[in-house]
Amino acid sequence: RILIVDFGSQVTQLIARRVRESGVYCEIHPFNQVTGDSLRAFGPRGVILSGGPASVTGIGTPRAPQDLFSMGLPVLGICYGQQTMVEQLGGRVGSSDHREFGRAFLDVSGDCRLFDGVWRPGERHQVWMSHGDRVDHLPPGFSVVGTSDGAPFAAVADETRHFYGVQFHPEVVHTPDGAALLRAFTHGVCGCSGDWTMAAFKDQAIARIREQVGTGRVLCGLSGGVDSAVAAALVHEAVGEQLICVYVDHGLMRQGETEQVETVFRDRFNIRLVVRHADDLFLDALEGVSDPEVKRKTIGKLFIDVFEEEAKKIGGADFLAQGTLYPDVIESVSFHGGPSVTIKSHHNVGGLPERMNMKLVEPLRELFKDEVRDLGRELRLPETMVGRHPFPGPGLAIRLPDQPVTRDKLEILRKADVIYLEEIARAGLYDAIWQAFAVLLPVRSVGVMGDGRTHDHVVALRAVTATDGMTADSYPFDHAFLTRTASRIINEVRGVNRVVYDVTSKPPGTIEWE
Ligand code: XMP
Numbered sequence: 001r002i003l004i005v006d007f008g009s010q011v012t013q014l015i016a017r018r019v020r021e022s023g024v025y026c027e028i029h030p031f032n033q034v035t036g037d038s039l040r041a042f043g044p045r046g047v048i049l050s051g052g053p054a055s056v057t058g059i060g061t062p063r064a065p066q067d068l069f070s071m072g073l074p075v076l077g078i079c080y081g082q083q084t085m086v087e088q089l090g091g092r093v094g095s096s097d098h099r100e101f102g103r104a105f106l107d108v109s110g111d112c113r114l115f116d117g118v119w120r121p122g123e124r125h126q127v128w129m130s131h132g133d134r135v136d137h138l139p140p141g142f143s144v145v146g147t148s149d150g151a152p153f154a155a156v157a158d159e160t161r162h163f164y165g166v167q168f169h170p171e172v173v174h175t176p177d178g179a180a181l182l183r184a185f186t187h188g189v190c191g192c193s194g195d196w197t198m199a200a201f202k203d204q205a206i207a208r209i210r211e212q213v214g215t216g217r218v219l220c221g222l223s224g225g226v227d228s229a230v231a232a233a234l235v236h237e238a239v240g241e242q243l244i245c246v247y248v249d250h251g252l253m254r255q256g257e258t259e260q261v262e263t264v265f266r267d268r269f270n271i272r273l274v275v276r277h278a279d280d281l282f283l284d285a286l287e288g289v290s291d292p293e294v295k296r297k298t299i300g301k302l303f304i305d306v307f308e309e310e311a312k313k314i315g316g317a318d319f320l321a322q323g324t325l326y327p328d329v330i331e332s333v334s335f336h337g338g339p340s341v342t343i344k345s346h347h348n349v350g351g352l353p354e355r356m357n358m359k360l361v362e363p364l365r366e367l368f369k370d371e372v373r374d375l376g377r378e379l380r381l382p383e384t385m386v387g388r389h390p391f392p393g394p395g396l397a398i399r400l401p402d403q404p405v406t407r408d409k410l411e412i413l414r415k416a417d418v419i420y421l422e423e424i425a426r427a428g429l430y431d432a433i434w435q436a437f438a439v440l441l442p443v444r445s446v447g448v449m450g451d452g453r454t455h456d457h458v459v460a461l462r463a464v465t466a467t468d469g470m471t472a473d474s475y476p477f478d479h480a481f482l483t484r485t486a487s488r489i490i491n492e493v494r495g496v497n498r499v500v501y502d503v504t505s506k507p508p509g510t511i512e513w514e
Contacts, residue, residue: 141160
């Protein structure tokens, strides 16, 4: 295993991605939680120091624990990580008038094990840089192995101690050989075997769940989404009948969703499943509500109440299993307000574990989304569930923007949505798209159908590509696809006479309309 010390770079998670892709398990720990003792307890074969927004030349800026450099562990410093390593070992870092941002070229000037099988002296390679400061003077034991226009010490190495530093970012795709360099570090320098696989993770996770849960009872809320589905399947494989799943149908799901959850979990996996049909309750509470935040709060609060009611009915449980993922738990290092934790609202059955005295079981805490999908496949969950697009907790309520939720409108929206997704699947585009859905707009437009004038609803179609949902681009369908889909929706869904396609990216738009 490898430890990544986070100094707050925007791309620290990518280091972890690249390391895991090479079959090596790793974790990211914020710099202010890493000490000599925590390092020894974690027991890594090597340490990677990430980049970060601070300047080593500033007073009181982050440092690696000094112990790290006397433990005999290989260290790779990236950008800020390189600079602090150099400074902590007796070298010097200064501000550069030649700042480099973006694509740059590195001239390989020396040999080192970091470049083994990847780069040779005399070659020139594209790398990605983002720095103002640079190393000016090397500590004893180090030599230069690569230079760039803006950084005379763009790559440095102390082969005896296995310390390496690069000014560029090997973790981003704009450094085409970056993944190979990281692999040379983890496999070649650190000696990791690269046998970390999802099958191995599954076995470890099952053993850990059994150890944590013992003979206790576990409750798990299913949402129809990937994360809770994988968490439930995993916990079930670990403790079988001790798991009880609860699924609350708030009446805002897409067509066929509740039935799919029942088929997969109850029929195929034989999991004890409580399905609570609470659509009347939710739709009554949402009556007359148009404001998006009020909708979200109403749904969120009611969801917790209903979930708690069901939990009590079955006599409570000792544990609550949740599909919390790695990006939700990594503490992002902030230099102004201290570390902060972000938790997705739809995973957070707020306050319930404390109120009902349940301990959390979070078996996916170390995984990224695509790793969760792999684990789901390993657990033999159906592809339709494992590969599905994200769906928001408040469901279709926020796809009826700026208008109250009614049964009639939900029905129109569901029908349009299912046709749109059918067409996407038929065109073989489902997996190329991050999320696709229909939105029913609160306007009526005039149309002509047959010999008559119509005055009906407008449906907007949305489809985006994204990697994490933080930014997104509208999907560039060809025109024939859009006209075919529009005509099916207008012909088959009564009450709709116009279809438009949303071409806004995020930012400035958001993925959902509200
Ligand atoms: P936005 O619309 O903010 O969405 O660009 C980013 C991602 O989050 C989902 N989303 C939500 N998920 N509760 C959720 O559980 C919500 O209130 C919510 N709002 C948006 C959205 O579908 C997209 O995947």
